Amino acid sequence: MRLGAAVLLAGVLSLSACSAGSLGSSDDAAGGKTQITFLTNNDPANVKVAEAVIAAFEAKNADVDVKLDTRPQGSEGDNLVKTRLSTGDMADVFEYNSGSLLQAIAPSANLTPVTGEAWAGDLDDTFKKVVSSGAEVYGSPWQTISGGGILYNKPLYAKLGLQPPKTWADFMTNNSRIKAAGTAPVAQTYSETWTSQILVLADFHNVSAADPGFADKYTNNQAKYATTPAALAGFQHLEELKKAGYWNDDYASAKYNEGLAAVADGTAAHYPMITFAVTAIETAAPGKTNDVGFFALPGTDASKNGVTLWEPSGLYIPKSTTGDKLTAAKKFQAFLATPDGCAAEASATSLGGPFAVKTCKLPDDVATAVKDLSVYVDAGAASPALEFLSPIKGPALEQITVEVGSGIRPAADGAKLYDEDVKKQAQQLGLQGW
Template structure:
């Protein structure tokens, strides 16, 4: 009897302690998958910290993945197996189309933040009339970063044609410096001479995107489309690259152009964020220009849209994930990213203007956007088709292993397989 009374007393005491403590605070834990580039990590950390202050009942764990083809495979595998995080970052445009958004992604059309998102961005995250993402960053240009100190030291001018660019490279080489940093350890970086040449391709063949999508035109049979592959070979054969181009990483390329180890680095301007994070003392030493073509009077910029934040249909916390993604796409979220990473191009959120103190590489880019006809979206935003093996093919051409004509034909076959997988008509 005494033992029974003791048990009752202990139980009552425990219950009283729980009542005194009050109800425990409910907490939702979200997972957020991002790529591992320094600028992305910094922006994600800042957004999560700000959101957790606004919503103390929510905690967000950031996961990282590699970029390039390896990262693409991780995204596709996790979506296919139902193991995707509650929110994830991924490309907009053709690569979003490739993950079958109508089946794998949550419709975000009705988020309040969408009212301020530029239509040009919505167009590249839309499928079947539904908007599936919000922008993670600003618009970007694809072209060539250059070291302003080297240009000043050697008396070089920003080139408007490919011939002028190659002449600059020869002068840099003659001065005993690396003319062009290439970083094929991170295979995705090898694609720039092909992809950033699209403004020039579109100027020469204005119907290329439509005919390419409809299987009426090929890279291997279109001289203007072959130019990017030919540029890779030309740069390799001229001995203009760093000796360790096969082992060098994206971060090595940024360091080289920022510190003056190399005069040029072909890259997207999203790298401005990483330059600020890792080489802030050299940020003002880096300029930018569009990849030159054959005609100085038609010098313009190929434009990329940033990655987007998406929610997979398999998330167990869709309502809370929507609130976080709405914050990412908001004016406040845009300003947080700008303050963290500097800007990488024009803002895609109305009410989130560029700060006055943008670095030279951004100032170099703005005239292209301010003059009608001097920008065109990259092919992956004008067509749903982008072959997944391009980065391996461009590494081979840039390393002297494969000839441009063979590479273009191989890429055409890669595109054919992708188009069939996506169910594109006429393939």
Template sequence: MRMTARTILAASLASLLASAAHADVTLSILADTNPETVVFLDVLTKAYSEKRPDISFDIENRAGGAEGDNIVKTRLATGEMADIFQYNAGSLFQALKPENTLADLSGLSNAGNISENFKPVVSAADGSVRGVPFGPAMGGGIFYNRKIYAELGLEVPKTWADFIANSEKVKAAGKVGIAQTYGDTWTSQLFVLADYYNVNAAAPSFAKDFTENKAKFATTPAAAKGFERLEQAGKAGLFNADFGAAKFDDGMRMVATGEAAHYPMLTFGIGNVAQNYPDNLGDLGFFAQPGDDAAKNGLTVWMPSALYSPSSAEHGEEAKKFLDWVASKEACELMAKAVPSGPYLIKDCQLPADVPQAVKDMLPYFEAEGGTSPALEFLSPVKGPALEQITVEVGSGIRPASEAAALYDQDVEKQAKQLGLPNW
């Protein structure tokens, strides 16, 4: 009887120890509410839980834009950040002081899969990688309605003047020339930010000089043009009547269904149409924001956001294991199949053959030598937080472009000093 009791006790202890070793863990994730983000997290977490039944996920959504930036910074500062969070790469990432706040992911087994073009925009000052790419690279440019273009006999513009002329023709035909959606203030920035390919073509040293406080938006004609173009489009009355209240979802609906001919936006908007207006996906086209010279036509590119884990994560080791898997070809192709809206930045990750028309429109820019330029925020750590409020004022006719450019120069000065950049 004693031997039997000991055997039962030993077996029970072994079972308890095994259970403890494989205790269920719930990883918390904080992410924005963009439709692509929701889809990506859904496919990734479901697939990972199938591989690891002991892991479940608790996903919390946050606001976008400046409000979302404040939420992320506050959570990190107070030690209340989720085990994993999704956030921008580039200048906004640098503002998080990643060497102090984020886990080092350089040692992940799949770290070598991450594109060399992406690593610098999620690397701390010491060169260590702190994030893994989450989604495809994006183009910043102009969605257009292909049906409207066909009906009015319009051609994809290679110059800004041709773009405005097309928009005027659309307005004359009784439709909205350019959709604007200042109910989501961040969307107001596109005419300024997507113009960077044109800035770089005219002033190749601008990013370096801007970072070193040797060049300003207000005093660099090529850089000031983004504000001027936004002002011109607003003054011409090319926007939808409700542009002050309309939101991102409205803009994508308008351009996809033919209420508007154009909507300046990042190409992640393709996912919004695929989810909400799949029957109109083939009517959605895309082109780069044109500049003054048709011979120098190219695309401003945004790196995808990334997934990070804070140094203070409750389940830090399990969070790293999940992020390691996200950096695999398998996980990447799950995302690419779910949202084939652009090139992914994981080695050997393939897009499906049947990509939407707007993606087909974007890929030639990536394939042409010199056809793309990273957005300024990936070439300089300096980006002022008030740009979206300033561009709302310009597009609304409240503030002239020249004054707005000077105001933005003041805005970036605060951030450059906070980052401790030399010469500021």
């Protein structure tokens, strides 16, 4: 399971294909307008954003009527998208995965390229990579970027005179000082096992910095976690932090919202997490959202310090959309890559990260952790998470990371076990070389 799917079950993020509603798009004009259908996932929060975007778009494009259509989340919605593309019955514009899973719908065969559109030049460079195939760009962004790393308590850092670390050694030094001051250095919440993966998954920027070709070699069965030092490091971080006694005492039973509350109120100094979680802090710890900052998971080289990104899904136009509908669909797709489109999204949801459009600015009242993340993105110090570059993510990772983080299994053994888990999935996908 992709991390996005696990998080979706936790009710806080939707990263993968989704949703189910009426089939097909209308060929009828509505009062002289061109009517198009927009297909997106049926998560209630997502639908709220879609409704706000449609309203804002129609206010500026009186000649277009956009009909909202939804599809189920998870594999059911994924299969629906593939079926409708194969039968030529896809909506005029639709939301779907970016990254490796986009390749599963054969973009060059099924989608309308937008490489030459003026707005494509405004896309964040990292996002542009994950909505591209070959030399062509196919999508505009749907909602915002999230970053994986460390949420930290800013008042505690100020009290102890600490600075956000840029190397793992400095991070461990900070943890030592925090423990000596009587506070749990790092919150873990293994009652919800998906949260145990972050120290491994969010370390991918460091893996990529050390071995830029790792994602391709990994996909082609030419590189392993257990035998690639930079990739093994994520498992070693879990082992090292556990052995040092840096977890919260109730790490085995604590839940996600308790981890957020702990880092927000200073009960714990750090919580490895993805920034979409920022939107849930106000519920977990009212009034404490801006006491939480963010820094990228530190690696070994401060000069290469950067963040692992979970990119938004994309908005795409199928090749079955033609004529006036194609013109209208292109306007709608382009709207999501403008400041007005970004503002419409922000009006309907709390932001867990920066926009994937260079011309869009974050609101002044955005959470502190999101501002911290945007500094990395603006500087280009970022890499997509591995799941956006490779279709392979073994389903047992969260159980393995719980074992390593609990001291049940050594890091080296955990990495080897995960390599076996990955092999099973690659064979199920029918990938060559496995």
